[in-house]
Amino acid sequence: MKKLMMALTVAASFAVAGPVLAAEKLKVGFIYIGPPGDFGWTYQHDQGRKELEKELGDKVETTFLENVPEGADAERSIERLARAGNKLIFTTSFGYMDATIKVAQKFPDVKFEHATGYKTAENVSVYNSRFYEGRYVQGVIAAKMSKTGVAGYIGSFPIPEVVQGINSFILGAQTVNPNFKIKVIWANSWFDPAKEADAAKALIDQGVDIITQHTDSTAAMQVAAERKIKAFGQASDMIKFGPETQMTSIVDNWGPYYIERAKAVLDGTWKSHNVFEGMKEGLVVMAPYTNMPDDVKKLAEETQAKITSGELKPFTGPIKKQDGSEWLKAGETADDKTILSMNFYVAGVDDKLPK
């Protein structure tokens, strides 16, 4: 019992001693859902972490915990980072949301940043990326390049982030070819290379001639390369896996955001916010446009420029939902809440969303 008390006091003194240390070197912690070696989602967050270290040098010190399951383990892992003296903690998966909020209540002097969620607090910010902007550009390219007028889309799970991408892709494509169609296969996994390869093969066998994916491995790209059709990469630049196949890739570029937020903590200007940033802020970067004729490349670059400048918003009416009902009137743009919670298809998607 005495030992317990002692340990308690030690723990308490740690909590108090924290902020003083922060003045010297900012400790920044990261929680990853997968291994940095997935060459997808976690890999890109880890690239962001490395950029942060490079940019701020010895002003920061970073640590990460990888393969942290969502659920009971997340809370412990986040708390461990907080207790280890990290003053800024990035939790990089949607499923960490409630755990982040819970730990944040216990450590009011630690700043938390949760990716892709929606709950904020005094010391919890939310950051999210408009990946769908990149999908729109891909849709435009796909419709230009496809001979069959059908693209294949490998989805991970039917969550809003993925549904946004599918809708944005088809809306982009329809600006070129109003009858463009996409076929969707859900892999029910973020990461199962062999299954993703099978899904790509099934789509190709059913007559699609463009493959795009919202799963993390490079398997689909390799299958497309083998079958000599074109494809888009996901999360990172996958050109090495399809030098004659990849037309572009949406690259999650977290570095600038991580640097900005760490600087804010160092300056003492950090405030909780809820941001949803895209091409304009540099969070969504397109890998070089390759393996396409110059006119398509030009069109893609123009589309990207318009989205970056804010002149073009992918979810702008008139847009009909899949069931034919009207979603947005001409000129009307979707608000962020609808985008963030999107769970319906727009017209032209050849799939039914699980209800």
Added chain:
Amino acid sequence: MMRIEIVKRPQHSALFSALSPFIALFLTLIAGAILFSILGKNPISALDSYFVEPLTEVWSIHELLVKAAPLILIAVGLSVCFLSNNWNIGAEGQFIAGGIAGSILPVVFPDFQGWYVLPIMLLLGMAGGMAYATIPAYLKVRFNTNEILTSLMLVYVAQLFLDWLVRGPWRNPQGYNFPETVQFSDSAVLPAIWPDSGRAHWGFALAIIAAVLVWFMLSRTLNGFEIKVLGRSSRAGRFAGFSAGRLTFFAFLVSGALAGLAGIAEVSGAVGQLRTSISPGYGFTAIIVAFLGRLNPLGIIAAGLVLALSYLGGEAAQISLGISEKSARIFQGIILFFVLASDSLIYYRIRIVSRLSDTALKGA
């Protein structure tokens, strides 16, 4: 040339029964020191953060109990199965089934509140796990279908069903269509034991109670005797008039109930809502725990704590020394190997003999 020869002891060695954990610890420390030195880390501080650091802080001890509770609950149930020669590999599925069944009340009827909510949830959780475990038991008894396979396949089915449920009908309507249910109301959350110092919940207490009850059943009742006799030899069991079929059902029901209880305790106590994945493989890890605990419920308590410690230690080492999660997992494998190997000393004597005299190995 030398080789190792194993000789069965006439009786279990009481000495090595007590010593084997220490031998394993000693060997693990040496192997760990070598491993961490190769990785360029200071072996002493690495071992310190593995085995000592998680135990020096109160909150961390709480976390240890949170992590160990499901492992112990499931492993205790599995010990009944394994002792009676029923190879239930699908506790993970029964864990999920329990989590789902127990969540019916807080998810579908969130307005239903009161002291009686939790007991009903726990009972439903047990019932869910039992019902799911009945499938392989029934198929085994009725059709002689191998239970290793059916119980394992049912794990994947349960995972996908949970996934569908949480993304579909049970999704939180206010949750931006993200795959999770509503947060459970306070009366549906398994409370913390000592809420002031950490979040260890009553699930751990349930695990201890279950372990003691099953230990009593196995060592002091006719039922337990029956399990052991039939487990050792089904022929001897039949002579004694025991029914293997009935026992199969019994074993699966017990382990299903405990896995289901673990499931709802985890969902309600540690997570507070149903999600698409509620277990980082507890049902499989518990198999290791059951054997580490020598299929003895009291031993399983210790084994569950040790395994939980190796998770927490791995995490501490990642943070304090930057040892990667990969080496943490390798080290965990090494610990298991040493513990298993040291346990052999209880039943066998190991001799190093010269090969010259040996002819038995020649010819085939």
Added chain:
Amino acid sequence: MTMFEAILLTVATAATPLLIAALGELVVERSGVLNLGVEGMMVMGAVTGFAVAQYTGSAWLGMFAAILAGAAFSLLFGFLTLTLITNQVATGLALTLLGLGASAMIGESFVGLPGIRMNSFYIQGLTDIPYVGRFLFGQDPIFYISILLTIGVAWFLFRTRAGLTLRAVGDNHTSAHALGVPVVRIRYLAVIFGGACAGLAGAQLSLVYVPQWVENMTSGRGWIALALVVFASWRPWRILAGAYLFGAVTIGQLHAQALGIGVPSQFMSSLPYLATIVVLVLISRNKRLTLMNTPTSLGKPFVPDR
């Protein structure tokens, strides 16, 4: 290439690693040993195959290295369970844990590198045979190895004296020992064979199926292989049938999704598992047949009394 042909090829690629790993485990279990570490040995094979192919530039060398790696890794299991008589179930699970961790560490520097693909054979002329031409004469080497392996294992187990001895060891190690059969040595050899097969199956994943290395790329295929052995009630040809059935249902559900039939994808994804259970129940209803094939000593420790 017609759609039928294309699907047949896809199914073959999906079935091959399951078939190879399951054949290896079949021999192990026929000798009376239950090695649940298939997933771990497979993933070790996958990373070794990839790494050696990268360094040498040869997919073939990668494949041989994977076989060796699987075999070497299985020796660890053999030493613990056969020499030190540890519990086979727990040791196998620990082996999987170790394999997943070790492969992740070895493979860290290979992430994000395109792999070297093992080229397929094309026997000119024969590949044009309608429906089955490509399937029979235009596939990767490991596919042909898997078929030869099936024939070889079936022949070995049921047509040779050594196979008979191995089955005798699995059925009753005590009497086999009494007859002077070197039980432990035979089991060692079986375990090593199983490890080599698992390694080869892993190489198929990282050199043929998806030529790349990522952590945990086996994604549970080792477990499916284990299930197939029981599913096939320990008969090689039924493993072949089971692997292709499993592959066909897996690929079939993806095609059904692409057609947009509107059934929740989770139900489609669970079809292969449900189908396995149903078929297994149908097979095992014939009690005599399954009992005849089950190695009676499976998983039981053996200590020669001297």
